[in-house]
Amino acid sequence: MNLSIQLFAQARDIAQRDRIEIELPAQATVADLRNQLVQHIPELKTIVPHLLVAVENEYATDDTILKENIPIACFPPVSGG
Known part of the structure; x- marks a missing residue:
């Protein structure tokens, strides 16, 4: 299946784009997505x-x-007060 992932904040800055298209098999999980992002x-x-x-x-x-x-x-954790 083809997935379109929107990137925010530091992830967007590092990737130098705000969206990435990734192909994963059916029944893929968020853990699989994380692995493919690094690939x-x-x-x-x-x-x-x-x-x-x-x-x-x-x-x-x-x-x-x-x-x-x-x-x-996908976005980094946000903290603040």
């Missing part, structure tokens, strides 16, 4: 383990199964 953009390796992944506007865990044609976004 496509090795410079993301240091931040990928810390990225928050939102699937259909909800935070997802690494075992969340992905589906084609759904919104997926």
Whole structure:
């Protein structure tokens, strides 16, 4: 399945683009997506383990199964006060 992932903040800056297209097999998970992000953009390796992944506007865990044609976004954790 073809997935379009929107990148934000530091992930976007490192990748030098705001969106990436990734091909994954059916029943792929967020963990699979993380691995493919590093394969496509090795410079993301240091931040990928810390990225928050939102699937259909909800935070997802690494075992969340992905589906084609759904919104997926990756961004670093946000802190502040």
